[in-house]
Amino acid sequence: MTSKIKVDNINKVSDDSNIIKKCGTTTTIGSGASNPIVVDGSAVTLGRCGGTVALASGATQTGFGRTGTVDWQTTPKTATFTAVSGEGYFANTSGSAFNMNLPAGVAGAIVSVADYAATFQTNNLTIVPNGTDKIGSENENAVLSIEGQSVTLVFVDSTQGWINTMDSTSNVRGGSFIVATGGTPSQDGDYEIRTFTGPGTFAVASLASNPADNVVDYLVVGGGGAAGDTPGNAGGGGGAGGFRFFANPSTNPQPGSNPGAPRNAPAGIPVSVQSYTIAVGGGGTARASDQGNNGSVSTFSTITSSGGGGGGYGTPSACGAKNGLPGASGGGGGGGNTNSGGGTGNVPIVSPVQGTDGGANANGPGTPDHAGSGGGGALVAGQPMQGTTPGAGGAGGGLTGFGSSNGQCSSNVQYFAGGGAGATNTPTGGGTGAGGIGGGGAPPGSAGQTGGAGTDNTGGGGGGGASQCGCGGAGGSGIVVIRYKFQ
Numbered sequence: 350m351t352s353k354i355k356v357d358n359i360n361k362v363s364d365d366s367n368i369i370k371k372c373g374t375t376t377t378i379g380s381g382a383s384n385p386i387v388v389d390g391s392a393v394t395l396g397r398c399g400g401t402v403a404l405a406s407g408a409t410q411t412g413f414g415r416t417g418t419v420d421w422q423t424t425p426k427t428a429t430f431t432a433v434s435g436e437g438y439f440a441n442t443s444g445s446a447f448n449m450n451l452p453a454g455v456a457g458a459i460v461s462v463a464d465y466a467a468t469f470q471t472n473n474l475t476i477v478p479n480g481t482d483k484i485g486s487e488n489e490n491a492v493l494s495i496e497g498q499s500v501t502l503v504f505v506d507s508t509q510g511w512i513n514t515m516d517s518t519s520n521v522r523g524g525s526f527i528v529a530t531g532g533t534p535s536q537d538g539d540y541e542i543r544t545f546t547g548p549g550t551f552a553v554a555s556l557a558s559n560p561a562d563n564v565v566d567y568l569v570v571g572g573g574g575a576a577g578d579t580p581g582n583a584g585g586g587g588g589a590g591g592f593r594f595f596a597n598p599s600t601n602p603q604p605g606s607n608p609g610a611p612r613n614a615p616a617g618i619p620v621s622v623q624s625y626t627i628a629v630g631g632g633g634t635a636r637a638s639d640q641g642n643n644g645s646v647s648t649f650s651t652i653t654s655s656g657g658g659g660g661g662y663g664t665p666s667a668c669g670a671k672n673g674l675p676g677a678s679g680g681g682g683g684g685g686n687t688n689s690g691g692g693t694g695n696v697p698i699v700s701p702v703q704g705t706d707g708g709a710n711a712n713g714p715g716t717p718d719h720a721g722s723g724g725g726g727a728l729v730a731g732q733p734m735q736g737t738t739p740g741a742g743g744a745g746g747g748l749t750g751f752g753s754s755n756g757q758c759s760s761n762v763q764y765f766a767g768g769g770a771g772a773t774n775t776p777t778g779g780g781t782g783a784g785g786i787g788g789g790g791a792p793p794g795s796a797g798q799t800g801g802a803g804t805d806n807t808g809g810g811g812g813g814g815a816s817q818c819g820c821g822g823a824g825g826s827g828i829v830v831i832r833y834k835f836q
Contacts, residue, residue, distance in 0.1 A: 568593075578640075632802070633659055633824040640680065679691050705728070720737050723771050739770060767789030
């Protein structure tokens, strides 16, 4: 038979204090805070398989060493504080910048800190060393200024001091983004691009968790105006369709485009869960023996881009030439031996302006060879004729990050809304005028030919018609592009 000793308590002889005490389901070993317990043996096992060995709240340990981790304090810090070795902190600088003072440097000391609200880029956290301690070999403050940054510092020695052993700037955060349908989809980095080359619907199914991501970028270009028709002289070029866009400069800096940086609208459009009707303006059509028709408007939400103005009518009659028509960009004046004005641009008025004026004709050289002037472009006005030399169409605007190339891509810059060229009444019907970059139509190659059409989905104006019944070119259709973060 196996011997057994059955007791509830084991006490010291000297003072009758407990060495082992059984109370309910708890067994306590030890006789007080001032009395250490020494367990000697080649192997000591604490706990049972599947059990838990816990360090009491407020207790400390020595001799086990650290594994390079800290105990994270889950109450965020919102003002200057002094760190404790072995602890990690969440610093909330959304209200203001503040400091984290490091403890006195002791070899093996470790401190971590993380950007609680992803605001270090706006309100920095400054890490201040204790006394003459160093951070990375310098007795200087360290400033955390990157959104979402976190660092872990370990004190090594008096030469290098605190050394950063772990750095994260990835700012990994959960969150949803806009989910939408409509148009032709494509992607550029973190952005979804929806391109509409005809009427459609942009349907927002759900919104982003970050309100700033619900403000979308856009490009809205109206249809280009047709060039002037002419039975006996040179027609003026059609004006470009309206050119309006917004691209957040912090996420999509716009490059300079030749001949200059495009005009950026003052703000993006905040969207909600609903459907937005998209209108894409058609290009204007030529009219027999008359000014060209204006292009049609393109719209998205609160943004409307007008159609370009039709080009002026050309005639050898002393009083028959007609002005270019007003529009987003004005049409160029028609040729003849009388004055004909260029159409006014930015009609109706918006800010920033959506286009420029068409070129105007002065008195001709006293013969029927007076050339037509160019239609206005998004950024540059149409050029006036010079005697028998037609005026060039004004240049359009160039952008990046708004989808596939429209065929006039230079160094990944896509151009829109170029003015149409004026025509001339020389025997060949050609001339040195040219359509403006961004889809503007060219003059015809010989007398009696139709002027070049504006390029579809650029809003380019049509090229003027030459003499001997040459028709003016049609304007190019517009385009609408919507851009938003999808990841």
